[in-house]
Amino acid sequence: EAQVTQNPRYLITVTGKKLTVTCSQNMNHEYMSWYRQDPGLGLRQIYYSMNVEVTDKGDVPEGYKVSRKEKRNFPLILESPSPNQTSLYFCASSLGREGLGNEQFFGPGTRLTVL
Amino acid sequence: LAKTTQPISMDSYEGQEVNITCSHNNIATNDYITWYQQFPSQGPRFIIQGYKTKVTNEVASLFIPADRKSSTLSLPRVSLSDTAVYYCLVGVLYSGNTPLVFGKGTRLSVIA
16 A cells, blocks of 8 residues: 555653654655644645755755655654754655646654653 | 735535635746645655646646746645645755745634
């Protein structure tokens, strides 16, 4: 089944404790992206990657890191989480090729709480 | 960066056609217009996308005027299960160095 998976689905942590949220897709997509969603603010893009070893900042990259060492994986790293990073996080992937528009496939989400 | 403006919320009765309009005055030549649907605590789901004129699939139609400064998502004969938030997204993934902006979406409530 074609899908985007995220782990963990739920995470409660404390300020300053480094964490990684994994994202993996099995569709051989070139484009991958991370979003956060907060009440009243809609979806905001954190980082995206056009291909392996190519990453770019989205709208709200502060406090986050990403890496794209393999095509299928795009982990989101919070080196020193703070309470304002409490949010619902979504990973997405897409073919990302010219002429194919913007269809993105989203993962189920990771609900992160930073105390 | 093409910014979008949508109504915050809409109500509709079951069986009616619903039209949600999105304004995007500074759309770029290469930008696509894409609509997503999101249910609570789930990831957004792609509905439809277009570049110009009209696009129709099994769930919706998308109308784009010649100037492309707005677009209208049309949902025929909505049901209770269409209650969700709908996002209009303008841009193109492959252009690189341009983040995509989803905006705040339109909350559609379908009433029996």
